[in-house]
Amino acid sequence: MIVVEIRKLFGRRRTWVSIFLLCLLPTVVAVFLSLTDIGPRPGEGPAFLSAVLSNGALYPAAALGIVLPIFLPIAVSIVAGESIAGEATTGTLRYLLVRPVGRTRLLVAKLSSITLFVLVAVFAVSITALVVGLNLLGSGPVVATTTVSGTPLSPSQLGIRTVLTILYVGWSMLGVASVAFFLSTLTDSPLAAALGGLSALVGSTVLVTLDAADNVRDYLPTRYWLAWVDFFRDPILWRDIERGFLVQGVYVVVLLGMAWANFTTRDVTS
Amino acid sequence: MITTHGLTKRFGRVLAVDSVDLDVREGDRYGFLGPNGSGKTTTVRMLLGLVYATRGEIEVLGEPIPKHVRDVLPEVGALVENPAAYPHLSARTNLTILDASGPPTDRASRRNRRQRVGEVLEQVGLASIGRRPVKTYSLGMRQRLGIASALLGRPRLLVLDEPTNGLDPQGIREIRELLVGLNRAGTTIFMSSHLLAEVEQLCTRVGVVDRGRLVAQAALTELRGETGRTLVRVGDPAGAVGLLDGRVVGRDGDRLVLAGTTVAEATARLVQARIAVHEAAPERRTLEDVVLGLTSHGSDRVDGDGHRTEQLQP
Numbered sequence: 312m313i314v315v316e317i318r319k320l321f322g323r324r325r326t327w328v329s330i331f332l333l334c335l336l337p338t339v340v341a342v343f344l345s346l347t348d349i350g351p352r353p354g355e356g357p358a359f360l361s362a363v364l365s366n367g368a369l370y371p372a373a374a375l376g377i378v379l380p381i382f383l384p385i386a387v388s389i390v391a392g393e394s395i396a397g398e399a400t401t402g403t404l405r406y407l408l409v410r411p412v413g414r415t416r417l418l419v420a421k422l423s424s425i426t427l428f429v430l431v432a433v434f435a436v437s438i439t440a441l442v443v444g445l446n447l448l449g450s451g452p453v454v455a456t457t458t459v460s461g462t463p464l465s466p467s468q469l470g471i472r473t474v475l476t477i478l479y480v481g482w483s484m485l486g487v488a489s490v491a492f493f494l495s496t497l498t499d500s501p502l503a504a505a506l507g508g509l510s511a512l513v514g515s516t517v518l519v520t521l522d523a524a525d526n527v528r529d530y531l532p533t534r535y536w537l538a539w540v541d542f543f544r545d546p547i548l549w550r551d552i553e554r555g556f557l558v559q560g561v562y563v564v565v566l567l568g569m570a571w572a573n574f575t576t577r578d579v580t581s
Numbered sequence: 582m583i584t585t586h587g588l589t590k591r592f593g594r595v596l597a598v599d600s601v602d603l604d605v606r607e608g609d610r611y612g613f614l615g616p617n618g619s620g621k622t623t624t625v626r627m628l629l630g631l632v633y634a635t636r637g638e639i640e641v642l643g644e645p646i647p648k649h650v651r652d653v654l655p656e657v658g659a660l661v662e663n664p665a666a667y668p669h670l671s672a673r674t675n676l677t678i679l680d681a682s683g684p685p686t687d688r689a690s691r692r693n694r695r696q697r698v699g700e701v702l703e704q705v706g707l708a709s710i711g712r713r714p715v716k717t718y719s720l721g722m723r724q725r726l727g728i729a730s731a732l733l734g735r736p737r738l739l740v741l742d743e744p745t746n747g748l749d750p751q752g753i754r755e756i757r758e759l760l761v762g763l764n765r766a767g768t769t770i771f772m773s774s775h776l777l778a779e780v781e782q783l784c785t786r787v788g789v790v791d792r793g794r795l796v797a798q799a800a801l802t803e804l805r806g807e808t809g810r811t812l813v814r815v816g817d818p819a820g821a822v823g824l825l826d827g828r829v830v831g832r833d834g835d836r837l838v839l840a841g842t843t844v845a846e847a848t849a850r851l852v853q854a855r856i857a858v859h860e861a862a863p864e865r866r867t868l869e870d871v872v873l874g875l876t877s878h879g880s881d882r883v884d885g886d887g888h889r890t891e892q893l894q895p
Binding site for chain 2: 312314315318319323401402403406407408409410411412413576578579580
């Protein structure tokens with residue numbers, strides 16, 4: 312069943328178009344940067360963008376920084392929101408269930424395909440960014456690769472830290488996915504589920520910047536989203552990363568639990 | 582094959598199905614009749630474990646539902662309301678995906694999947710459909726595909742909700758012949774319908790549901806009992822009316838409806854009086870008479886009497 316779901320998702324042109332578009336944006340940014348050599352001043356604009364001018368090897372991290380706030384969550388939300396509600400809309404949900412596919416099993420299969428989508432999307436962006444970065448922005452002398460703290464970084468260290476970033480961003484996206492996924496078991500409209508997931512995200516982003524919401528800030532899902540920048544400090548600053556990982560984990564577990572509890576007990580009337 | 586006891590489903594304040602006791606036996610072609618919104622589809626969904634009953638018990642193939650739904654459903658083929666398929670994929674891919682989603686059985690294994698897909702497409706008349714995506718199909722073709730997917734697992738029991746929806750007369754006949762053939766080969770068929778003529782031609786047993794309640798359940802021949810009146814078609818209707826004075830309760834051209842007599846007595850008297858008898862038979866109730874006598878308006882008709890709307894399915 313898991314294999315079938317994955318094939319269903321990745322057999323769709325729509326899936327690949329969304330991944331292509333995700334890769335397109337950082338590429339366009341890289342083209343402009345390489346043509347003009349005008350980067351945002353350090354400390355402004357998306358993370359790392361000023362640093363990549365001198366070294367394209369840092370560009371994957373910068374590219375993730377570009378797609379993380381909006382584009383990646385949109386793509387993930389759509390895929391996750393579509394999962395159950397989409398089947399309900401086409402009417403295929405009832406035929407899957409009477410085939411029979413156990414309800415828990417269906418959820419696990421859908422969740423697996425969403426997780427794979429998140430990973431593929433994040434990897435695709437990183438790899439495209441690496442290729443684009445090295446070709447357009449140049450690799451620069453190895454010693455020039457520096458951390459945010461200003462110390463040098465060897466290529467292997469850089470590689471490990473980039474992979475950690477990919478996983479951290481993927482985990483954050485799974486948080487968005489679980490909101491949309493839960494909503495997808497609640498409604499028969501994929502659009503409502505996807506937009507619901509995005510609204511939760513926007514809501515959280517607004518509250519994070521609000522001083523009056525200081526007390527709850529640390530528990531908001533997007534609070535530690537940008538903590539992956541800390542992977543590029545020397546030494547790695549684990550505190551926020553760990554917290555972000557845990558907070559996100561709580562959201563994922565609770566929302567998936569709710570999705571399961573709801574879907575396994577509800578009447579399927581679609 | 583299907584037994585329910587006191588099966589009840591309440592959606593909020595709406596009582597969709599009200600203590601229904603179904604009894605579908607092995608080898609039946611069971612017609613589940615009722616006006617629109619009388620609870621047919623909800624009942625079908627409960628039989629398949631899609632909707633959970635508020636009260637009552639369900640047994641399908643001897644196992645309790647929804648508890649053992651996983652053991653039962655591989656042996657059941659179903660069409661619930663409309664057929665559904667992934668619109669961007671072909672019929673063949675849709676069937677293959679659906680089959681791969683569920684557990685294989687002895688009769689429907691992974692190894693004979695390709696063969697089964699070809700078989701069912703042929704059975705429903707979609708053999709040369711090719712690779713066109715389902716979104717280009719006509720209503721009738723989708724319906725055929727829906728029936729194909731119900732047959733895919735070589736089921737012992739077919740549960741079909743309005744199986745001939747959207748088919749033309751030719752298609753209806755084909756599907757009817759297909760279902761009769763499958764039934765002869767041992768498949769029990771449970772179909773719901775609001776088309777009386779269809780049930781009359783296909784089914785051996787009938788259950789009639791009205792506003793969520795099962796108001797009749799019997800063999801078709803039993804329901805369609807004789808009315809006690811006699812129908813004759815004669816060469817000289819005016820003469821016959823004179824002869825059988827008082828017995829004639831209706832006349833339509835050369836056809837007479839007689840009461841208080843039998844076929845034997847009426848024909849004997851007519852022949853004695855040298856009136857030609859073209860046809861003579863006891864009058865039988867049509868299924869339509871029976872069902873219309875037992876049921877109320879469908880819920881798609883909303884008249885002034887507001888109390889009925891409370892019985893609607895949401």
